[in-house]
Amino acid sequence: xxxxxxxxxxxxxxxxxxxxxxxxxxxxxxxxxxxxxxxxxxxxxxxxxxxxxxxxxxxxxxxxxxxxxxxxxxxxxxxxxxxxxxxxxxxxxxxxxxxxxxxxxxxxxxxxxxxxxxxxxxxxxxxxxxxxxxxxxxxxxxxxxxxxxxxxxxxxxxxxxxxxxxxxxxxxxxxxxxxxxxxxxxxxxxxxxxxxxxxxxxxxxxxxxxxxxxxxxxxxxxxxxxxxxxxxxxxxxxxxxxxxxxxxxxxxxxxxxxxxxxxxxxxxxxxxxxxxxxxxxxxxxxxxxxxxxxxxxxxxxxxxxxxxxxxxxxxxxxxxxxxxxxxxxxxxxxxxxxxxxxxxxxxxxxxxxxxxxxxxxxxxxxxxxxxxxxxxxxxxxxxxxxxxxxxxxxxxxxxxxxxxxxxxxxxxxxxxxxxxxxxxxxxxxxxxxxxxxxxxxxxxxxxxxxxxxxxxxxxxxxxxxxxxxxxxxxxxxxxxxxxxxxxxxxxxxxxxxxxxxxxxxxxxxxxxxxxxxxxxxxxxxxxxxxxxxx
Amino acid sequence: xxxxxxxxxxxxxxxxxxxxxxxxxxxxxxxxxxxxxxxxxxxxxxxxxxxxxxxxxxxxxxxxxxxxxxxxxxxxxxxxxxxxxxxxxxxxxxxxxxxxxxxxxxxxxxxxxxxxxxxxxxxxxxxxxxxxxxxxxxxxx
Numbered sequence: 001x002x003x004x005x006x007x008x009x010x011x012x013x014x015x016x017x018x019x020x021x022x023x024x025x026x027x028x029x030x031x032x033x034x035x036x037x038x039x040x041x042x043x044x045x046x047x048x049x050x051x052x053x054x055x056x057x058x059x060x061x062x063x064x065x066x067x068x069x070x071x072x073x074x075x076x077x078x079x080x081x082x083x084x085x086x087x088x089x090x091x092x093x094x095x096x097x098x099x100x101x102x103x104x105x106x107x108x109x110x111x112x113x114x115x116x117x118x119x120x121x122x123x124x125x126x127x128x129x130x131x132x133x134x135x136x137x138x139x140x141x142x143x144x145x146x147x148x149x150x151x152x153x154x155x156x157x158x159x160x161x162x163x164x165x166x167x168x169x170x171x172x173x174x175x176x177x178x179x180x181x182x183x184x185x186x187x188x189x190x191x192x193x194x195x196x197x198x199x200x201x202x203x204x205x206x207x208x209x210x211x212x213x214x215x216x217x218x219x220x221x222x223x224x225x226x227x228x229x230x231x232x233x234x235x236x237x238x239x240x241x242x243x244x245x246x247x248x249x250x251x252x253x254x255x256x257x258x259x260x261x262x263x264x265x266x267x268x269x270x271x272x273x274x275x276x277x278x279x280x281x282x283x284x285x286x287x288x289x290x291x292x293x294x295x296x297x298x299x300x301x302x303x304x305x306x307x308x309x310x311x312x313x314x315x316x317x318x319x320x321x322x323x324x325x326x327x328x329x330x331x332x333x334x335x336x337x338x339x340x341x342x343x344x345x346x347x348x349x350x351x352x353x354x355x356x357x358x359x360x361x362x363x364x365x366x367x368x369x370x371x372x373x374x375x376x377x378x379x380x381x382x383x384x385x386x387x388x389x390x391x392x393x394x395x396x397x398x399x400x401x402x403x404x405x406x407x408x409x410x411x412x413x414x415x416x417x418x419x420x421x422x423x424x425x426x427x428x429x430x431x432x433x434x435x436x437x438x439x440x441x442x443x444x445x446x447x448x449x450x451x452x453x454x455x456x457x458x459x460x461x462x463x464x465x466x467x468x469x470x471x472x473x474x475x476x477x478x479x480x481x482x483x484x485x486x487x488x489x490x491x492x493x494x495x496x497x498x499x500x501x502x503x504x505x506x507x508x509x510x511x512x513x514x515x516x517x518x519x520x521x522x523x524x525x526x527x528x529x530x531x532x533x534x
Numbered sequence: 535x536x537x538x539x540x541x542x543x544x545x546x547x548x549x550x551x552x553x554x555x556x557x558x559x560x561x562x563x564x565x566x567x568x569x570x571x572x573x574x575x576x577x578x579x580x581x582x583x584x585x586x587x588x589x590x591x592x593x594x595x596x597x598x599x600x601x602x603x604x605x606x607x608x609x610x611x612x613x614x615x616x617x618x619x620x621x622x623x624x625x626x627x628x629x630x631x632x633x634x635x636x637x638x639x640x641x642x643x644x645x646x647x648x649x650x651x652x653x654x655x656x657x658x659x660x661x662x663x664x665x666x667x668x669x670x671x672x673x674x675x
Binding site for chain 1: 569570571573574576577582585586589593596597600601604605607608609610611612613615618619621624625626627629630633636637640641643644647648651656659660662663666667670
């Protein structure tokens with residue numbers, strides 16, 4: 001990459017950072033201190049604003065760079081990510097969004113714990129939420145490191161370390177000083193930038209083929225080196241039964257994971273009513289669906305314009321496909337158009353990472369302060385403690401979560417980003433979703449069922465990953481020199497998600513106490529009508 | 535602001551909903567009832583049963599349909615790749631069409647759900663909400 005790229009990209013980076021810090025300062029000056037303000041931005045966002053913020057929270061750099069790269073390399077098999085990421089929103093819209101908005105106050109654990117003995121359930125659910133968030137954070141920060149390596153063309157370890165630390169520091173500043181209000185506006189700005197950037201690139205790709213999408217697909221198949229197979233399933237996951245099972249496992253994790261992501265659920269608390277939560281989910285589906293349709297065109301466009309070999313030569317995982325495509329569409333390396341487009345794509349990816357990590361940091365600090373700290377500190381049954389004290393803890397927790405994630409991201413520097421995201425989805429689907437659905441829909445669900453379902457999904461998911469080829473046994477593993485892998489799949493979802501549901505059922509059946517009928521009635525009435533909603 | 539929206543849509547109401555909301559959440563509880571008893575009473579009321587029935591009658595089949603359709607897509611890609619590779623029109627094969635079909639069905643179901651909730655549930659649910667909050671003294675936990 002030439003110096004021009006770098007300078008322009010760095011100017012755009014700085015401009016985005018300046019804007020976000022201005023938003024943080026502005027949000028921090030407004031009334032603050034109450035948990036409603038810090039965790040939920042005062043609950044006064046409109047459905048349209050929240051829809052954009054949800055889209056901004058959800059469309060990560062892994063989808064923008066990673067998924068389009070996978071499509072450029074593997075054709076149809078990359079499409080699964082787009083389909084799974086979108087269909088998952090039907091689970092959120094139908095089963096979760098309105099009911100969670102009606103029943104909870106700030107976190108996922110609020111909903112699960114409402115019917116149960118609060119302490120054990122809150123601790124379990126809070127711990128699972130923090131685990132999911134940290135995994136997802138690490139994935140995004142590793143992505144930030146790769147981005148800077150791409151941008152500074154083989155920049156040394158030092159530059160990547162610097163980038164990870166800078167992203168971590170910025171997200172802590174946004175969250176600790178701006179709370180949900182700043183985070184939301186940063187996500188809205190980012191969603192507009194990302195959708196605008198993707199739309200511009202897609203328009204250029206389509207124009208290059210004179211609007212003939214059939215020609216685009218045929219050229220992509222031709223230039224991929226695989227011919228017609230490129231557009232058919234099996235290129236990445238079709239070789240053995242193990243990879244096919246991995247495909248199914250990933251498919252399950254993607255579609256069921258979204259509804260268990262704490263930072264996505266937290267977004268529904270920022271609107272005044274369940275009706276507004278539904279309308280923001282509808283907006284989010286429209287925006288996210290449009291974005292993934294563009295991602296598909298960009299992925300096939302990269303294969304058609306650049307050829308899969310050129311994409312692979314620049315980065316084995318394909319993460320560089322879209323930036324390279326931008327460079328080429330603008331007129332090639334050295335041209336003004338190419339420089340500008342490349343810098344814009346890099347800046348959009350950077351903005352994407354910052355907005356997503358801010359959302360996750362906020363959700364995990366809420367879990368630490370509102371669920372873990374509040375339950376562990378006070379003995380059973382005493383009052384809630386001071387409300388302002390909790391916000392202070394949340395601000396400190398943001399710093400702590402940031403520090404832990406920076407450390408882990410530096411350790412996991414060489415792990416594949418898409419894998420880390422898939423793993424976060426698998427853990428969310430195994431540990432969070434079963435307990436949430438049981439609590440909302442199953443009359444007999446008990447405290448023991450809730451605790452067993454959370455740990456019964458969380459522990460197998462983590463254990464299976466540790467025992468998988470991702471951690472040991474192959475040259476690409478985290479510890480290539482060791483071999484204690486005995487679980488063949490990369491993604492644990494196909495085993496751990498059913499286990500989460502099974503343990504929730506088993507714990508309930510084996511419970512010494514019956515479910516509290518009155519509290520179930522309360523949850524059911526509240527979830528469907530909004531009576532007594534915060 | 536949104537609350538005013540909700541009230542505005544609640545007033546014209548749905549004819550079918552109206553017949554149910556006209557029935558009070560009977561029997562009117564004595565002054566000393568507890569929080570839990572209020573919710574048990576509301577849960578048993580015809581109006582609430584109707585809201586729950588309408589919600590479930592839409593959500594359960596719709597969820598079953600989209601999950602089955604998604605699983606068919608994933609399993610088809612893994613178990614019968616030959617069929618999925620069959621060309622249909624131009625460069626499009628069955629797998630690509632199914633993938634794009636997932637997008638189309640998601641948009642369609644989103645629209646259908648939002649419409650169903652707006653026309654069949656919102657007014658009755660809001661009515662129950664205000665009545666319940668009157669009974670519990672409008673307490674927000």
